[in-house]
Amino acid sequence: MAALAALAFTGAAQAQTAGQSRIGVPDKTEICLDVNGGRLPIVCKMSGGRLDQREDICTCPAGVRTSVAVCQPGQEAPPENVALNAVRREAARDGSLIGDTFEGKPICVAPRAG
Helix, strand or coil: CHHHHHHHHHHHHHHHCCCEEECCEECEEEEEECCCCCEECCEEEECCCCCCCCEEEEECCCCEEEEEEECCCCCCCCCCCHHHHHHHHHHHHHCECCCCEECCEECEECCCCC
């Protein structure tokens, strides 16, 4: 019986952290893209705690809201340039940059500072 309870607890803990690569840091976020693929400012509401950096709601005052992966430890976001903008413009037509690459590396963004 104790083993069954431990297994249930482990499963619940894993389900709670699904969608997060590190504790409190989401594995995806939203960015705003201009028509040329360049980034525009985004407004995100976050919880008040320092440890939980998940975003509640993100809006784009201008541009198109697009999902993108958050860079994992050891990954770096690609440098902003015209070539990246062109790739983002085409790749974001489905509303997401998750799984898309630039120069053979995943397109990602650095985690936002809370």
